């Protein structure tokens with residue numbers, strides 16, 4: 001008996017030491033051995049009815065379970081960590097360390113409300129003075145994230161004004177007024193459930209996994225491809241790891257499109273994507289790698305860091321990730337939402353006013369390019385684009401003249417002349433309304449070159465439309481973009497030298513909301529817009 005006790009004591013000390021040394025896997029192994037001996041002893045003690053021993057053993061078992069949970073938490077093995085905490089709570093439901101650990105697990109799972117309950121309950125333990133600072137830190141963080149996930153009132157102004165230095169702001173998961181429905185574009189899509197105005201935040205979600213690497217623009221093509229391949233491989237490994245650790249993640253990944261027979265896919269309930277959904281039982285099902293690779297091919301996105309959009313910062317850093325619910329947004333060449341990446345989160349906001357019931361659409365690739373180049377990009381994604389803009393442009397773009405315009409771009413030709421001929425062409429082909437905006441967006445490079453050159457504006461004068469009307473039509477057709485705002489702001493700067501420009505600034509601010517969403521204060525957005533003009 002004494003020998004057994006000594007063995008248990010040794011195991012317990014060893015497991016604790018391994019935990020402190022952050023050797024989590026070995027610590028779990030040792031605790032598992034210890035916990036199993038505890039269980040054996042408890043059932044024996046029950047028979048001998050030694051209540052003193054029984055209570056001591058149970059206390060010790062509770063602590064061991066809690067410590068094993070901590071080790072699982074560090075390895076991001078959340079279901080196992082939760083299971084241990086729940087068993088520990090059954091022994092002692094007010095155990096401080098267990099409540100703290102369980103709160104941390106729930107916080108990692110973005111279940112802010114439940115995490116808050118744990119931290120609040122832990123704070124009732126007046127004996128834990130030395131841990132009160134840590135606990136208060138968690139309480140505050142949890143309250144903030146719970147508020148954000150409920151209201152969507154994110155504000156990253158400080159970080160933006162600080163030139164994106166230091167840690168990115170802490171974000172919560174947020175699902176706004178959206179639902180999943182069958183899409184007329186393809187398979188399923190996300191739709192708004194009420195009218196939303198330009199800049200409204202619709203979704204904030206954390207990546208299942210991201211892999212980032214520095215791929216400098218100037219490196220040779222071969223090395224670049226090599227670097228990208230390496231990045232893709234590590235990304236897949238990370239996804240597999242996440243799917244193995246959490247059934248819920250794996251189930252949700254499996255609901256995503258493989259790119260084939262999309263219209264046969266079931267329409268999942270959006271609530272399944274809420275963090276509060278409990279993990280299903282641990283089944284240890286094998287992952288179908290072929291299917292997973294198809295899913296990743298169709299749904300992974302390249303990060304568009306807000307810091308590089310605004311400042312050109314980190315433009316060598318390439319990141320690829322998978323954001324579950326955002327994967328249900330279809331592409332359109334006249335999109336109505338945009339995305340910004342902050343840390344591991346993607347923030348999706350309306351880039352223009354959207355009416356209740358409309359489908360949300362995102363640009364998977366640069367849509368300020370010609371029909372033919374977009375067609376090529378969609379082909380690389382594995383689909384033929386069925387958006388409205390492509391249908392309109394498909395008719396016009398087969399015209400011989402249109403192909404000639406494309407050939408002019410970047411060939412040192414007077415771009416004012418190209419704009420003039422294009423505008424003339426549109427009159428002859430009777431392209432009106434949005435169609436005009438579509439084509440102007442397709443040739444934005446040409447238009448912007450003209451409007452950025454005082455010489456060309458002077459030369460072509462009234463033969464070409466004024467910049468403001470082109471900007472309006474392009475934004476109305478395709479939505480906002482940094483390049484448009486840049487041209488507008490530079491024009492505004494020129495005007496400001498001559499005084500005035502209040503109306504243009506108002507317009508620029510509205511476009512700015514479309515670009516970045518309502519995630520920064522007005523004054524911060526103003527600073528950012530002026531920065532774009534430099």
Ligand SMILES: C[S@@+](CC[C@H](N)C(=O)[O-])C[C@H]1O[C@@H](n2cnc3c(N)ncnc32)[C@H](O)[C@@H]1O
Nearest residue numbers: 186187188257299327328329330331383385386
């Ligand atoms: C990330 S998924 C979008 C959600 C998908 N519709 C679903 O049901 O899960 C990307 C796939 O959707 C389809 N898709 C997205 N936008 C499209 C478009 N504009 N035209 C045709 N197919 C599109 C393509 O099959 C593409 O590979």
